[in-house]
Amino acid sequence: MPSADFDPTQPFSGEEACEAGLRRALRDGRFRRIFHGMYIDARIPxxxxxxxxxxxxxxxxxxxxxxxxxARLWGGVVPEHANTHVSFxxxxxxxxEGIKHHRFRHRLHIVRRHGLQVTGPEQTFVHLARHLNLLDLVALGDSLVRKAVTTPAGLLAYAQGWEGQCRREAVAAARLVRDHVDSVPETKLRLLLVLAGLPEPEVDIRIHDADGTVVFRIDLGYRAAKLAFExxxxxxxxxxxxxxxxxxxxYLSIEEGWRFEIFxxxxxxxxPEATIERAAAALEAVGVRIDRPLSDAWRPHFRCPTAQAA
Known part of the structure; x- marks a missing residue:
């Protein structure tokens, strides 16, 4: 019989399984391997x-x-990666196999999350500035802010004080992080417009009733012009x-005078190029001045025609 201290719902080693008398059980389907030499009850997700x-x-x-x-432990959204990352x-x-380790000369900002030692959200953001493109790094920042584990100002201040690699990229991305962003595609739509030189839309516009209660939300838009991009x-x-x-x-169109562009x-x-022109035309139609020619700064970031969004 396994000892009372043995808990198969937590990761355990092959040696611990043997000590608990479960060596053969490792091969009968009751347990699954997480990494070489480390197992857990097969019912645990x-x-x-x-x-x-x-x-x-x-x-x-x-x-x-x-x-x-x-990033994922903090609730941030990042592209899939096959490895679990551990730094020293x-x-x-x-x-x-399946674990990637990193060596740093600088001090790590260590915080406990889910009872585990993990780099803080701001340091995680600047570490990933070396690996993620601008769109994905801003999307990470937006998602960390949405999870209330940091703020746009906190990310920017940390990036500006960062003395490690890719400080410039971290600062550039942090300057574009916003509060109340709902999704990665919404982030990327906003960045497409901004990098093209269009006025930056306001995020999470809230429409209140006479009592001040929020009755409707608009993803992105221009409040003064009552133009919504969703x-x-x-x-x-x-x-x-x-x-x-x-x-x-x-309701918002008829009662409040809003115009909608749906993407x-x-x-x-x-x-993306047609979308930029469509957005520019919609802005000009409601009297917003657009500086032309538009910027091409978006092109390096939106070049893949097969990119997918959720």
Whole structure:
């Protein structure tokens, strides 16, 4: 019988399984392997927290979860990455498939998250400035702010004081991070417009009733001109959502005088140039002055016609 201290719902080593009399059970489907030499009850979902716990158990002393792994532990949105990332401030000899380790000379800002040692959200952001493109780094910043683990001002101040690699990229991205952004595609639509030289739309415009209660929200827009730009992801086609969207937009159009421009994934990721012109024309139609010619600064960031959005 396993000892009372053995908890298979937490990552455990092969040696611990043997001590608990479960060596054969490792091969009968009751347990699954997380990394080489580290296992868990097969009923426990494969989450970033589970993999992080297992990685730290395998790592040499002093390991800190970082990069993509830290971002996800903070609730941030980053592109998928196959490895769990662990950082050290000393040289280590450590090789496990599925775990990537990093060596830093600077001091790590260590915070506990889910009971684990992890780099703080601001340091995680600047570390990833070396690896993520501008769009994905701003989207990470927006998502960290949405999770209330940092602020736009906090990210910018940390980036400006950063003395490590890619300070310039971190600062540039931090300057574009905003509060109350709902999704990555919304971030990228906003950046497409801004990098093209169009006036930056306000994020999360809230429409109040006579009592001051928020009754409607607009993703992006120009309050003075009453022009709304909204991104409709795939979930806007589900169940009753299309009818709800149409009802809200009709009310705001008829009763409040708002105009709407609706964008989908293809507009942002397949035909960005046409989308910029459409946005510019909509702004000019409501009397907003546009400086032409428009900027080409968006081009290096929106070049892949097969990019997908949620």
């Amino acid at each position: 494969d989450t970033v927290v589970v993999r992080s716990r297992a990685a730290l158990r395998l790592a040499p002393e002093g390991g800190v979860l970082s990069h993509w792994t830290a 401030t000393r040289d280590v000899r450590f090789r496990v 991104y409709d992801g795939r979930w806007h086609d589900e169940d009753e959502q299309p009818a709800m969207d149409e009802s809200r937009r009709q 989908v994934a293809k507009d942002v990721f397949e035909t």
